[in-house]
Amino acid sequence: MLWRKLLSGASRLLLTWLCAGLFGAALVRLAPGFGADELELDARMNRESIQAIREARGAEGGIVASYWRYLRNAASGDLGMSSSMGRPIAELLGDRLPLTLRSVAFGLTLGWVAGLSMAASTAIFRRSAYDAAAGSLNGLLLCIPSALLAFFLFAVGAPAAVGIAAMVGPRVFRTAHLLFRDSLDLPHVLTAEAKGLGRVRVFSFHLLPPVAPQLIAWLGTSVTLALGTAIPVEVICDSPGIGQLAWKAALGRDLNLLVCLTLILTAFTLTANFLCDVAIAWRGGSRPCRRSGIWRPHSC
């Protein structure tokens, strides 16, 4: 059963990824100015030469045909040339992708550790002053756009990963805090506390397991958030990753490079969400609480 689910999820992932690429390719084809060749404006070109250029362009085929050709070339490692950088796209990605992946991985880890530990400590200590302080700090960070936050972090010399963590952490805190707070009133938690179990034990064995699926699901969403945040953070912190590459491609209207980046980012976000779904399905053995709709394990 699990294998069937995995297979269906993987095929859906592949289909969505291909559709994302087709969507990108269609946008590029429909963009104003696509296919315009400055050679046509060259006064030395006669009518026959201009006609030949147009026919050569027409031979490229429609959106689907050119997308299919693009995928076939991509499978053999040829992602085309970047018009704004004048270099092969595969080479550009090879240079920049590892840096962004490192920043995103470090930022996600830092953001999750900070946000989750802060939310956990509010659920364990349950002091209103601490709750208010943690809520205010995270609320403030939630109200700052990523580019502005990146600017403040750049001014104090923080690396790009900290900017990503500062965007992810408060959202993790808010989600986890609400989930923990809603779970505190559940009968099995109240019973555990009434039986005299310590708060750390109650949190670890009775509060955390039921909300784990929602937190795992949120992990997938946070990957999308982190990759999106990488663009302004890398631009403002001058970190030469794919976020900065996307920005340069946008300013230079390098549509080929943008489609390629769309495919890569979509692949990452879809895979992250798929892996989270697999983790939730593998964990299994949970059922929703009738009262709150929150999942809790059989042991409760």
Place this chain on the structure above:
Amino acid sequence: MQTLRYLAAAFLLMVFLASVGADFLSPAPYERQFRDHPNEPPSRRFPLGTDELGRDRLSRLLHGSRVSLLLAPAAALLAVFLAALVGLSAGFLGGWFERAAMACTDLFVSLPWLFLLLTVRALLPLNVAPWTSVSITFLLLGLLGWASSARVIRAGAAAVRGSDFALQARAAGCRTARLMMVHLLPNLRPAIAAQFWISIPVFIWSEANLGMLGLGVTEPLPSWGNLLLELANYRAVFAAPWLLAPAVLLVLVSSGFHFIFSKEDPCR
């Protein structure tokens, strides 16, 4: 908490009214250049100083607030309209239409929001007139920002579809369009309204992000996004902290929305 919500609402109303009345409150037109007074510090004549072209910063901030605060709700309205259209039809009709609509929604949601905006913005001409750039920016926000709201509305519509009153209306021969407009839509109004109000700060931040990346509203028209571009010279900020005024206003307005629409229960 309730008091804070009232205070936040009052503050937002005040900023909104100030931005609407920018023509009357501004000390000078936003594009007027006082060439003898570039980079002036705050004074009685220029309460927030002037920029490097000698333009009054307070006037530009008020007009920039107008662009951001009036057009973000317009973009949110467009996004929520599209989300309601997709979500309501998908949730009510079900079947292959629901699967196709949700696959399309998943496709939009799977792409990082800012990257999607950046890509689609790059496909359109970059060197355009200021008001054209405003229209492009906020139209894009509206046209691309419907996906997550559509999911919420679809879930609501699917829940209402099986309710007793909907089944009774269908059994009584009520047509699909009437069923959707008269029976479903009023029940989904709270969810749609919530999505509208949640979208406004998101679109304000998106415009600010695009503006700070140089892909938002173009000069000389001010917006919060392009006013924040001045912060790029971060060393100047330490010497002239009044440069932070647009950032402070943006954070305060975002906090206002956060307080009003926070999920925190005021009774707890």
